[in-house]
Amino acid sequence: MSLQVRNVSKEFENRKAIENISFSTERGEIIGILGTSGCGKSTLLRSVSGLDTSYSGDVLLDGQVCRHVDERLGFIFQQPRLMPWLSVIENVSFGLNGRKDEKQKNAARYLDLVGLKGNESDYPKQLSGGMAQRVAIARALVTSPEYLLLDEPFSALDAFTKMKLQDLLLEIWEAYQTTILLVTHDVEEALYLCDRLIILKGQPGTIDEELLIDEPRPRSRGSAKLAAYKEHILNRLELTTPVN
Numbered sequence: 497m498s499l500q501v502r503n504v505s506k507e508f509e510n511r512k513a514i515e516n517i518s519f520s521t522e523r524g525e526i527i528g529i530l531g532t533s534g535c536g537k538s539t540l541l542r543s544v545s546g547l548d549t550s551y552s553g554d555v556l557l558d559g560q561v562c563r564h565v566d567e568r569l570g571f572i573f574q575q576p577r578l579m580p581w582l583s584v585i586e587n588v589s590f591g592l593n594g595r596k597d598e599k600q601k602n603a604a605r606y607l608d609l610v611g612l613k614g615n616e617s618d619y620p621k622q623l624s625g626g627m628a629q630r631v632a633i634a635r636a637l638v639t640s641p642e643y644l645l646l647d648e649p650f651s652a653l654d655a656f657t658k659m660k661l662q663d664l665l666l667e668i669w670e671a672y673q674t675t676i677l678l679v680t681h682d683v684e685e686a687l688y689l690c691d692r693l694i695i696l697k698g699q700p701g702t703i704d705e706e707l708l709i710d711e712p713r714p715r716s717r718g719s720a721k722l723a724a725y726k727e728h729i730l731n732r733l734e735l736t737t738p739v740n
């Protein structure tokens with residue numbers, strides 16, 4: 497699915513949060529929205545996703561203006577947002593239609609994919625943060641979305657879990673050729689995962705640069721080329737220490 501964002505601006509109580517944002521994404525790409533805190537990354541993602549419709553400008557999906565939450569989109573947020581009264585498998589199958597046994601079979605397939613086979617009947621309170629986020633990933637994938645929108649999906653996790661789930665995301669992307677739009681403030685994460693970065697800056701946030709990450713996959717986290725990109729981005733954002 498292709499996505500086009502045309503001159504999107506949004507204000508809260510007469511204060512602009514983002515201004516004149518335009519970019520497009522092609523099918524199968526992983527695009528990162530990167531920027532420092534408060535530059536409007538989440539605001540932009542909420543507008544693109546249709547979760548928020550009170551913005552000016554247009555969002556087009558496959559060439560059609562879209563101002564609602566399209567069923568071809570899947571979401572993963574910073575917090576897993578699981579329903580505590582439902583088991584893991586019920587959380588994943590919750591939004592599906594059809595017969596219960598078929599829904600559960602489908603959900604079980606995705607739980608297996610994210611490494612949670614055997615945890616189907618657990619409840620959210622029994623899970624670690626990383627496991628809960630895996631459930632959220634399975635829940636996002638179970639509807640076979642063409643386009644995944646991710647808002648800092650790994651930022652609440654420890655470094656090891658984060659790296660494992662980043663690799664899981666790449667495996668999923670390879671297997672399903674899903675298009676992915678990832679909001680992050682983590683420069684290294686953006687460089688490891690994305691084909692292209694939209695760098696936001698300022699308040700209101702505007703696009704400072706679009707950067708193609710010309711590094712073949714599989715990427716090495718310690719590659720000299722990614723380090724050079726990181727240096728460039730930090731200078732661009734006028735930061736000498738990593739963004740946080």
Ligand SMILES: Nc1ncnc2c1ncn2[C@@H]1O[C@H](COP(=O)(O)OP(=O)(O)OP(=O)(O)O)[C@@H](O)[C@H]1O
Binds near residue numbers: 508513531532538540
């Ligand atoms: N519901 C709201 N009401 C009023 N102002 C808001 C609201 N949501 C966001 N803002 C403002 O819009 C601007 C952009 O916020 P946003 O959360 O999109 O930034 P962000 O880049 O995602 O930040 P972070 O990385 O810290 O999550 C900020 O100045 C913020 O205070």
